[in-house]
Amino acid sequence: MLSSLSSVPHLLPPRENSQSSTPQSSKPDLLHNFNTPFELKQVHAHLIKTNTPLSALPLTRVSFVCALTPSFAYAQQILERVEKPEIVFWNSCLKTFAEGDSPFDTILLFYKLRQFDVFPDTFTCSFVLKACAQLLDTFNGRIVHGYVEKLGLQSNLFLQNMIVHLYALCGAIGDARLLFEKMSDRDVVTWNIMINQLVKRRDVEEAYHLFSLMPERSLRSWTSMISGFVQCGKPKEAIQLFMKMEEEGLRPNEVTAVAVLAACADLGDLDLGRRIHEYSNQSGFRRNVHISNTLIDMYLKCGCLEDARRLFDEIEERTIVSWSAMISGLAMHGQAEEALKLFSKMIQLEIKPNGVTFVALLHACSHMGMIDQGREFFASMTRDYGLIPRIEHYGCMVDLFSRAGLLQEAHEFIMNMPIKPNGVVWGALLGGCKVHKNIELAEEAIRHLSELDPLNDGYYVVLSNIYAEAECWEGTAKVRKLMKERGVKKTPGWSSITVDGMLHEFVAGDESHPEAEEIFQLWEKLLQKIKLKGYVPKTSVVLLDIDETEKEKFLYRHSEKLALTFGLMKTSSGTPIRILKNLRVCEDCHAAFKLISEIVDREIVVRDRNRFHCFKDGSCSCRDYW
DNA sequence: TTAGGGTTAG
Known part of the structure; x- marks a missing residue:
């Protein structure tokens, strides 16, 4: 019988160690006091050497052996060698497997247990449910749920919570909700599980509804809900x-x-x-x-x-998240060279990049027109790091080519993609078409975008701007008609600025601010000064079908201009002005801000939905490439 | 011996 143990050679101590460990393992007290897998191996070696059966150990120790057992084959042998293994032994093994990386073994061992005359208890079920959750395995999960009912354990709150969690985790939110509603006693964990799972499914309204119904809330409940938002x-x-x-x-x-x-x-x-x-x-x-x-x-x-x-x-x-966040941040701030330098440093330190790192790197390249470098990164991610490019990476590549004016290459790249291009990919091509004035490809892009993302107003706006710049008024009318037909409305642009801890929000065209008069007066003064420096209002960015003077008026009420003027009014000279905008900064505002930064000798930092623009001494950190 | 919350991109 003992010989079967030696058929698990990896559990025996290595030969060179057995010499040195023999004196220690032969000490009888180690048989009662082993605490680690290594000591277990020593005990094992001793049992084999002295021809002692495992059952000679006290029962508590046998369950300890089970708890330390990391191998399915070994677990099975131990359980077969104990005359009538109690459920505690099985549970010890199941716990080890369920908490380690052997969820399959947990389920296998559970079915083995049923072959013996042993009944699972709440702990048994909890470990198996944990394994099912790890594997997102509802098939076995439902079987265990059946056992729970059959064994009369269904009123156990721990198990109920685990079952609700398992169903919700596997996408069976209906089953989870049904059980949740049927439960007579719910504790704070039950509520938290439901809230977290609803958040995972992006149903934050329902999550908040449950949150507001909770009879008591723990710090975890609050954290779940805050994080959910x-x-x-x-x-x-x-x-x-x-x-x-x-x-x-x-x-x-x-x-x-x-x-x-x-x-x-x-x-x-x-x-x-x-x-x-x-x-x-x-x-x-x-x-x-x-x-x-x-x-x-x-x-x-x-x-x-x-x-x-x-x-x-x-x-x-530092983790890969730290590196990726920093690289991405540098790219957002227009410091592509620094981002690439940081990446080299990371590689020197033998830290493996992930998909997010490459999104950041490709962003850095596309924002600075580093085409060859971008191509090289794209090739390198698979070649050197075994990372399969995802849709985001393809999007970055199309963006890289499009911004640089390689529109045909961008188009070919899309056509040859191994995965179906999404709205972001075609949107990147459309963006390039605007910068490089290509109506034909823009129309092709919008054809795809109308199917992929028909309600996204941004794309129609870009197309309309392309037509307006080419003075193709028929085109702009067509876009307006299309938007009306589809019920697409332009997202109002807003910009915000914090002054003395107070957040001030400005919406385009908004004249309702209590200090609107002063804002407009200061703007007029600034306007005169920038006009002297060569500013010409770019009315083609205004979508409306109105005359030029009216368009200029609209242009001067853009949210970022209102926020900047307000900031200049309210902050002392020399301090940087920070503005946040929900959309991309408009071309006209970009040109105006460069000149204003020079006139008022202030640093103006604008974060738009894509990146940072830092205006200083008449130029922008994006080097007008954005 | 058993259950629930976290960071980078988009």
């Missing part, structure tokens, strides 16, 4: 909820802080971001790499490149 693109709601949480006297932990910082990054809320940074330092979160990474991202997205870089340099253990 962030994940679903609702950072404002996330911050509102965070404020409410603080009002209720709860202090954020590391996970909450990460979610709030991510919301600050999305909103460009530097004040709150800095407050959370300070709080994190005071609370000892400094060494948490999630916190550091999110802080870096927050500073990058709030336009504070230097703060981000300082933090990045300070991190002791």
Whole structure:
């Protein structure tokens, strides 16, 4: 019987070690006190050597053997060698497998157990359910659920929660919800599970509905909901909820802080971001790499490149997320060379890039017109790192070619893609067509976009601008008609600026601001000055079918111009002005801002939906290539 | 011995 154990050679101590370990393993107390897999091997060697059966060990020790057993074959042998293995032994093995990376073995062993005359208990079921969740295996999950009912364990709250979690995780949200509704006792975990799963399915409204119904909420509940809002693109709601949480006297932990910082990054809320940074330092979160990474991202997205870089340099253990975030941030700020340098440094340190790193690198190349370098990165990701390009990478390549004016090459690239191009890919070509004035390819792009993303107003606007620049008024009328037919409305542009901790939002054409008069007066003065420096209003960016003077008036009420003028009114000279815009910065505003930065001798930082524009001394960090 | 929340791009 013992010989069967020696058929598991990898569990025996290595020969060179057996010499040195023999004196120790022959000590009888090790038989009662082994605590690690290595000591288990020593005990094993001893049992074999002395021809002692495993059953000679005390029962608690046998269950310990099971708990330390990382191999399915070995687990089976142990269980077969104990006369009537109690459920605790099985559970110990199942736990090891379920908590390790052997979910398949957990399920296999569960079915083996049924061959013996042993009944699963709540723990058995919980480990198997965990394995099913790991494998997203509803087939076996439903069988275990059946056992739970058959064994009369269905009222156990732990198991109910695990089953609800499993169903929701596997996409059977209807089954999960049904069970949730049927449960007579729900605890805070039950609610949290449902909320998290709804967030994963992007149903944040329903998640919030459940959140508001909760009889009691833990810090985790608040964190789940705050993070849920962030994940679903609702950072404002996330911050509102965070404020409410603080009002209720709860202090954020590391996970909450990460979610709030991510919301600050999305909103460009530097004040709150800095407050959370300070709080994190005071609370000892400094060494948490999630916190550091999110802080870096927050500073990058709030336009504070230097703060981000300082933090990045300070991190002791950088992860690929830290590197990718920093590279992407440098690219967003127009520092492509620095981004590439950082990448080389990363490779020197033998850190393996991932798909996100390459998105960042390709962005850096496309924003700076580095075509050959971009091509090389695209080839390298598969050749050197075994990464399969995803749709985002193809999108970046089309963007790279299109911006550089290689429109035919971009088109051919799309036609030869091994995956179906999406709206982003055709949208990138359309963007290039605008810069390089190619109506024919723009019309082809819009044909595809009408099918792929028919309600996205941005594409129609770009096409209309292309027609307007070519003075093809028939074309612009056609686009207007198309938008009307499809019920597509132009997203209103808005820009925001924070002055003395207060966020001020401006919508294009908005004349309702309490200080509108002063804003318009200052704008008029600035306008006179920039006109002297050669500014000519670019009325072709105005979509409306109105005369030139009216168009100019619209142009002068663009949200970023209102925000800038307000900023100049309210901040002291010398301080940089930071503006956030929901859409891409308009061409006319871009030209005007360059001149204004020179006239007022101020740094103007605009974050648009794509990147940062840092206007200084009459030029922009994007070098007009955007 | 068993359950729930986090970062980079888009």
